[in-house]
Amino acid sequence: MDEIEDLSDLPMPRFIWGFAVIAGKGGEVMHDEFEYLTHTRSPRFTCRVVELEDMPAESEEDAIDGRIVHEDDPSRMFYITDAGMALVNFQLFDKMPDKQKFKRICDEAIANWMLRREFLDEEED
Numbered sequence: 001m002d003e004i005e006d007l008s009d010l011p012m013p014r015f016i017w018g019f020a021v022i023a024g025k026g027g028e029v030m031h032d033e034f035e036y037l038t039h040t041r042s043p044r045f046t047c048r049v050v051e052l053e054d055m056p057a058e059s060e061e062d063a064i065d066g067r068i069v070h071e072d073d074p075s076r077m078f079y080i081t082d083a084g085m086a087l088v089n090f091q092l093f094d095k096m097p098d099k100q101k102f103k104r105i106c107d108e109a110i111a112n113w114m115l116r117r118e119f120l121d122e123e124e125d
Helices: 002-007 099-124
Strands: 015-023 029-039 045-051 067-069 078-080 085-092
Touching: 015 099, 029 099, 067 099, 085 099
Parallel strands: none
Antiparallel strands: 015 029, 029 045, 045 085, 067 078, 078 085
């Protein structure tokens, strides 16, 4: 019991990554093919992470610089980067911040995703 109490003192991560679990019509449990992001700080949101098929040539820049499209309509809004990643199907739980703040959050999320992916790829080796 002490271990659980100790874990409750840990701060919540800012980005939570995972796959959705789907229950089929026959009751079988499957994973969705897409990964999802939950952003736990304001503005809180969830979205689907999509790796684009047409990856550009590797850039020498380390910074992520994406763009928000349709920010005035959250049901159509998406974020896309030249790094071959997109965030789509946003579900906002807080008021939409200004476009530049939201863009910075998405840029940081993709940088975090890439760092995580690099770590997972090293673990496989």
